[in-house]
Amino acid sequence: MSTTWIIVALLLGFIVVFQIAKASEYVSILKGEDKTRKDNNRINAFLLLVFLIVGMFGVWYCNERLKGKILPPAASDHGEKIDTMIWITLIITFVVFVITQILLFWFAFKYQEREGQKAYYFPHNNKLEVIWTVIPAITLTVLVGFGLFYWYQITGEAPKDAQVIEVTGSQFKWEFRYPGKDGKLGKKYYKNINEDKSNPLGQIWEDPDNRDDKVVTGEVHVVVGKPVKFVIGAKDVIHDFGLAHFRMKMDAVPGIPTTMWFTPKYTTREMKAKYGDDFNYEISCDQMCGPGHYGMRGVIVVESEGEFKVWLAQKQSQYAIAHSEQPPANRSSSPADSTSNSKPTAFLNK
Amino acid sequence: MSNDQTIHVHEGAAGTHEVIHTNGHGNGHHHHKQSFITKYIFSQDHKTIGKQFLITGIIWAIIGAFFSVVFRLQLGFPDTTFPFLEKIFGHWARGGKLDPEFYYALITMHGTILVFFVLTAGLSGTFANLLIPLQVGARDMASPFMNMLSYWFFFLASVIMMSSLFLQTGPASGGWTMYPPLSALHDAQPGSKAGADMWLISMAMFIVSSLLGGLNYIATILNMRTKGMTMTRLPLTIWGLFFTAILGVLSFPVLLSGAILLLFDRNLGTSFYLSDIYVKGHILPNEGGSPILYQHLFWFLGHPEVYIIILPAMGMVSEIMSVNSRKPIFGYMAMVGSLFAICILAFLVWAHHMFVTGMNPFLGSVFVLLTLLIAIPSAIKVFNWLTTIWRGNIRFTPAMLFAIGFVSLFISGGLTGIWLGNSTIDIHVHDTYFVIAHFHIVMGVSAFFGMFAGVYHWFPKMFGRYMNNTLGYIHFWITMCGAYLIFWPMHYMGMAGVPRRYLDFTPWTSFNKFGDLNKMISIVTIVVFAVSLLFVFNFFYSIFKGRKVRTMNPWEANTLEWTTPINPGHGNWPSDIPEVHRWPYDYGKDGRDHIMQTEPVNPGETTH
Numbered sequence: 004m005s006t007t008w009i010i011v012a013l014l015l016g017f018i019v020v021f022q023i024a025k026a027s028e029y030v031s032i033l034k035g036e037d038k039t040r041k042d043n044n045r046i047n048a049f050l051l052l053v054f055l056i057v058g059m060f061g062v063w064y065c066n067e068r069l070k071g072k073i074l075p076p077a078a079s080d081h082g083e084k085i086d087t088m089i090w091i092t093l094i095i096t097f098v099v100f101v102i103t104q105i106l107l108f109w110f111a112f113k114y115q116e117r118e119g120q121k122a123y124y125f126p127h128n129n130k131l132e133v134i135w136t137v138i139p140a141i142t143l144t145v146l147v148g149f150g151l152f153y154w155y156q157i158t159g160e161a162p163k164d165a166q167v168i169e170v171t172g173s174q175f176k177w178e179f180r181y182p183g184k185d186g187k188l189g190k191k192y193y194k195n196i197n198e199d200k201s202n203p204l205g206q207i208w209e210d211p212d213n214r215d216d217k218v219v220t221g222e223v224h225v226v227v228g229k230p231v232k233f234v235i236g237a238k239d240v241i242h243d244f245g246l247a248h249f250r251m252k253m254d255a256v257p258g259i260p261t262t263m264w265f266t267p268k269y270t271t272r273e274m275k276a277k278y279g280d281d282f283n284y285e286i287s288c289d290q291m292c293g294p295g296h297y298g299m300r301g302v303i304v305v306e307s308e309g310e311f312k313v314w315l316a317q318k319q320s321q322y323a324i325a326h327s328e329q330p331p332a333n334r335s336s337s338p339a340d341s342t343s344n345s346k347p348t349a350f351l352n353k
Numbered sequence: 354m355s356n357d358q359t360i361h362v363h364e365g366a367a368g369t370h371e372v373i374h375t376n377g378h379g380n381g382h383h384h385h386k387q388s389f390i391t392k393y394i395f396s397q398d399h400k401t402i403g404k405q406f407l408i409t410g411i412i413w414a415i416i417g418a419f420f421s422v423v424f425r426l427q428l429g430f431p432d433t434t435f436p437f438l439e440k441i442f443g444h445w446a447r448g449g450k451l452d453p454e455f456y457y458a459l460i461t462m463h464g465t466i467l468v469f470f471v472l473t474a475g476l477s478g479t480f481a482n483l484l485i486p487l488q489v490g491a492r493d494m495a496s497p498f499m500n501m502l503s504y505w506f507f508f509l510a511s512v513i514m515m516s517s518l519f520l521q522t523g524p525a526s527g528g529w530t531m532y533p534p535l536s537a538l539h540d541a542q543p544g545s546k547a548g549a550d551m552w553l554i555s556m557a558m559f560i561v562s563s564l565l566g567g568l569n570y571i572a573t574i575l576n577m578r579t580k581g582m583t584m585t586r587l588p589l590t591i592w593g594l595f596f597t598a599i600l601g602v603l604s605f606p607v608l609l610s611g612a613i614l615l616l617f618d619r620n621l622g623t624s625f626y627l628s629d630i631y632v633k634g635h636i637l638p639n640e641g642g643s644p645i646l647y648q649h650l651f652w653f654l655g656h657p658e659v660y661i662i663i664l665p666a667m668g669m670v671s672e673i674m675s676v677n678s679r680k681p682i683f684g685y686m687a688m689v690g691s692l693f694a695i696c697i698l699a700f701l702v703w704a705h706h707m708f709v710t711g712m713n714p715f716l717g718s719v720f721v722l723l724t725l726l727i728a729i730p731s732a733i734k735v736f737n738w739l740t741t742i743w744r745g746n747i748r749f750t751p752a753m754l755f756a757i758g759f760v761s762l763f764i765s766g767g768l769t770g771i772w773l774g775n776s777t778i779d780i781h782v783h784d785t786y787f788v789i790a791h792f793h794i795v796m797g798v799s800a801f802f803g804m805f806a807g808v809y810h811w812f813p814k815m816f817g818r819y820m821n822n823t824l825g826y827i828h829f830w831i832t833m834c835g836a837y838l839i840f841w842p843m844h845y846m847g848m849a850g851v852p853r854r855y856l857d858f859t860p861w862t863s864f865n866k867f868g869d870l871n872k873m874i875s876i877v878t879i880v881v882f883a884v885s886l887l888f889v890f891n892f893f894y895s896i897f898k899g900r901k902v903r904t905m906n907p908w909e910a911n912t913l914e915w916t917t918p919i920n921p922g923h924g925n926w927p928s929d930i931p932e933v934h935r936w937p938y939d940y941g942k943d944g945r946d947h948i949m950q951t952e953p954v955n956p957g958e959t960t961h
Contacts, residue, residue, distance in 0.1 A: 006435075006436075006437045013883060016883075017883075017886075017887065017890070020824070020827065020887065021824070021887075021890070021894075023823065024821045024823035024824040024827070024891075025821070027822075027823040028821060028822070028823070028900060031822075040748070043749065043822065043826070044747075044748060044749050047749035047754060047826065048747070048749060050830065051749075051754075051757065054833065054834075058837065061837070061841075062841070065841060065842055065845070069842060069845040069870070070845075072845065072849060072866045072867065073845055073848040073849040074848070074849050074850055074863070082781075084777070085777055085778060085780060085781050088775065088777045088778055089772070089778055089781070089848075092771060092772050092775065092778060095771075096768040096769070096771055096772070099764075099768060100764065100765065100768050103735060103739065103764045104761060104764060104765075106739050107738075107739055107742075107757065107760055107761055107764070108757075108761070110739060110742045110743050110745075111742055111747060111749075111757055114678070114742060114743065114744055114745045114746065114747050115747050115749065116679075116746050116747055116748050117746070120746050121746065121941060121944070122678060122679040122680040122744065122745045122746040122940060122941035123680065123743075123744035123745075123941065124680070124681065124940075124941045124942045124943075125680065125681070125683060125740070125743075125744065126681040126682075126683065126684075126685065126938065127683060127684045127685065127686070127687070128683075128684075131736075131740070132684050132687050132733065132737075135732060135733060135736040136729060136732075136733055139728060139729050139732040139733075140729050143725045143726070143728050143729065143771070146725060146771065146775060147721060147722055147725050147775070149777075150721055150775035150776065150777045150778070151718050151721060151722075151776075151777075153777040154714065154717065154718060154721070154776050154777045155714065155718070157777065157780065158714035158717070159714075173631070174541070174632070174633075193629040193630070193631050193636065194636050196631045196636060198634070205631070235711075238629075238630070238631045238632070239534065239538070239541060239630055239631060239632040239633075240532075240533075240534045240535040240538065240541055240632070241532055241534065241535065241644055243709065243784065245784075245850070245852065247781075247849070247850025247863055248850075248863070250780065250781040251780060251781075252709050252780050252781065252783055252784075253709055253711060254709055254710045254711055256644055256645060256710065256711060257534055257627075257628060257629050257630050257644065258627075258628030258629040258630075258640075258641075258642065258643065258644070259628075259643060259644075259645065259711060260711075261710070261711030262711075281862045282862065283862050283863070285861060285862065285863045285864075287850070287852050287861070287863075287864070288852070289783065289784040289785070289852045289853075290532075290784060291457070291527070291528045291532075291535070291853075291854045292535060293457075293535060293541055293542045294452075294453040294454045294456075294457060294526075294542055294543075295453065296457075296854060296855070297453070297852075297854070297855035297856045297857055297858075297860075298857075298860055300860055300861065
């Protein structure tokens with residue numbers, strides 16, 4: 004019912020606006036088209052100036068309203084570099100933004116058509132053009148320089164002592180594999196994937212390195228202050244392992260493993276104390292992967308080395324799970340498969 | 354080819370077509386009989402074809418924009434149900450809530466429709482057809498028949514894409530980029546069944562259309578300029594359209610190959626893009642393919658595509674700004690040079706869409722450098738536009754306002770390109786709302802502003818009538834405010850890491866803080882959509898009932914299209930094609946308001 008009324012109201016609005024517009028055309032003929040044009044010109048020039056002033060105020064107001072809602076400071080060393088880069092770029096681009104927008108709207112207002120005013124014939128000026136080619140070129144060189152300096156640090160080799168964790172994305176969940184005591188991830192082959200036989204990642208059981216690898220779903224634990232290197236893959240379509248709080252992101256591509264590394268700086272507990280109990284380092288899928296894309300959530304828990312060791316020790320290796328006679332349901336009900344993950348993916352079972 | 358030859362060739366062509374009478378009687382309108390079908394439907398007149406592109410584009414724009422209104426309703430009011438959606442969309446919106454699969458279909462179609470069908474075909478299709486022969490001084494395109502085919506292939510592409518909306522399994526829903534494996538695996542989602550095949554076939558038809566058109570535009574600009582129309586006397590509109598056509602001709606075939614390989618992967622069991630896949634409990638045999646290959650092929654078109662969209666707008670804005678400032682465009686050669694630089698660089702930056710695909714970081718750094726280089730020609734253009742209006746005598750027609758709005762939006766959106774093109778920052782904001790804000794402002798809304806400016810400015814040439822000015826002003830001001838209100842705050846959502854293409858943020862603790870903002874954006878979207886419908890109404894109403902144009906040159910412009918009769922027939926000039934003696938930007942020179950291109954240079958005239 005209310006929709007009908009909205010449509011009726013819209014139609015009425017249309018008719019009213021249209022009648023006014025038509026009437027104004029007749030009025031302009033009565034007043035003389037030249038005079039109407041001059042009136043319109045004055046009004047629009049004034050509105051452009053108003054738009055500039057209100058717009059600049061709006062930019063400030065928007066910032067006031069929303070600055071508290073963007074993320075807390077980066078929680079990783081790489082993230083801090085990215086934040087620095089954002090600040091450098093923000094300052095430069097904002098200055099350019101303000102200057103050029105003011106010039107645009109101010110010129111438009113100031114040089115509106117006036118009686119007796121003559122436009123200045125000014126077809127070119129090489130000096131000016133060289134100036135505004137060279138200045139942007141220098142500025143951009145600076146930005147490229149900083150950008151690549153950080154880019155190579157972020158994408159460079161991970162330190163040798165980094166904790167290696169394998170990430171696998173699939174519609175619509177995240178699975179993680181820890182190498183056991185040997186520190187090596189066993190080989191896998193996608194044709195071995197068999198969820199009924201507790202082999203969700205396709206590990207090759209004949210490879211001894213696989214004996215102690217542990218697989219968890221939805222929630223991954225890492226150690227604060229220790230570099231962690233993720234080896235990222237996918238089973239079905241492209242996903243993206245997105246870690247907004249750490250400012251990191253990397254695609255998960257079927258058939259082509261990718262990597263990402265960083266050092267987390269604050270434990271989850273520290274962050275919860277600062278930003279409230281519902282704080283979580285969330286893992287989002289940032290590459291569209293199907294109808295459940297928006298629910299493909301995971302969690303990273305950053306904790307001390309001691310806590311981490313206790314947590315990992317509780318887990319059984321996937322080899323043991325697959326080779327005990329227990330039904331596979333056991334795995335998915337293990338505490339690692341935290342309830343936080345079950346909600347968003349639940350609708351996929353329909 | 355000399356001008357005499359050009360005209361001669363035309364006389365020959367006129368003989369065969371029985372269309373043009375260059376007999377100097379000054380009444381060269383259609384003497385011959387034309388049926389309704391040859392005049393309005395299978396027309397070979399470039400002006401009619403331009404109008405066909407424009408009207409088809411308008412219809413698509415309404416559909417594409419309506420889709421965005423529908424998904425904005427869901428994003429702005431996640432807890433509300435909209436029963437009328439069920440009436441329209443049936444099982445896709447059961448109970449008045451969008452089905453997730455349908456949401457992804459909507460965003461995919463919104464992107465595809467607006468990028469390809471509206472801002473490529475609707476924008477450069479319209480204005481290249483309308484303006485190239487008129488502004489270079491030709492009777493028609495190099496091949497009017499190919500030109501007609503170009504429209505009808507576009508029409509065919511439209512029919513296929515439109516039919517895919519009515520499939521039981523829905524239209525393609527893998528995003529407008531259609532990345533495999535998502536778009537390649539029938540099992541991955543319902544939209545990857547028949548919908549994806551139809552999307553790919555429709556795109557193939559679209560590419561054929563765009564190539565037929567593009568080759569024609571290039572041939573016409575290079576070979577059919579009237580006597581005296583040297584390349585450096587071309588209006589900037591033509592330069593913009595020229596580089597657009599070159600970009601299209603060189604990059605669309607690459608997308609065609611990408612699309613065809615994807616069709617093979619989907620239906621013939623090849624493994625170009627597929628490897629190591631386990632989907633919905635099935636292990637696929639494909640090994641050794643690379644999904645990243647598709648991204649390279651796609652973005653090799655996809656990036657030039659954004660310049661295909663923006664260059665015609667830049668050209669038209671340059672022309673309109675100069676005319677309405679009563680002042681020459683500042684730095685004509687620099688404007689042409691920067692268009693050229695953008696055209697070249699457009700081919701060298703595609704992988705900046707792929708910084709986080711695991712691409713070699715060194716390769717990434719090369720693309721950072723090349724991408725940020727584009728900011729230099731863009732900056733030159735902006736400063737030149739600013740200098741063009743400086744000390745002008747500006748007339749604020751709706752077209753001029755949209756041109757100023759274009760520059761404002763191009764600045765705002767262009768500057769965030771400096772963020773995204775820098776791979777270090779891209780890691781954080783890639784695939785977030787920041788990207789949405791960036792490309793909607795710099796390429797979506799600005800290109801639309803260029804298109805609106807063009808429609809208001811050349812409407813008198815198209816239909817011999819004016820559009821209603823008051824509605825034009827209302828349209829401009831609401832759209833301008835709306836564009837900033839919708840997209841400016843999205844930068845903040847991007848900084849908060851909010852990912853694109855999410856239907857619902859309630860499961861998330863990091864991204865669920867923007868409820869009010871989403872509501873505001875959705876309301877503004879609806880208002881802007883309503884005002885756009887007002888524009889459409891103004892457009893169609895004015896075709897039949899608008900104020901009549903009474904002078905040949907209503908804007909007092911210098912270019913050749915204003916030397917044709919108010920309602921030019923096929924062949925454009927009733928008598929000989931005028932000869933050109935000067936560049937198109939002699940406004941305010943030697944104390945004269947404007948000097949048309951056809952006026953010979955006076956002995957005492959200053960040179961610039």
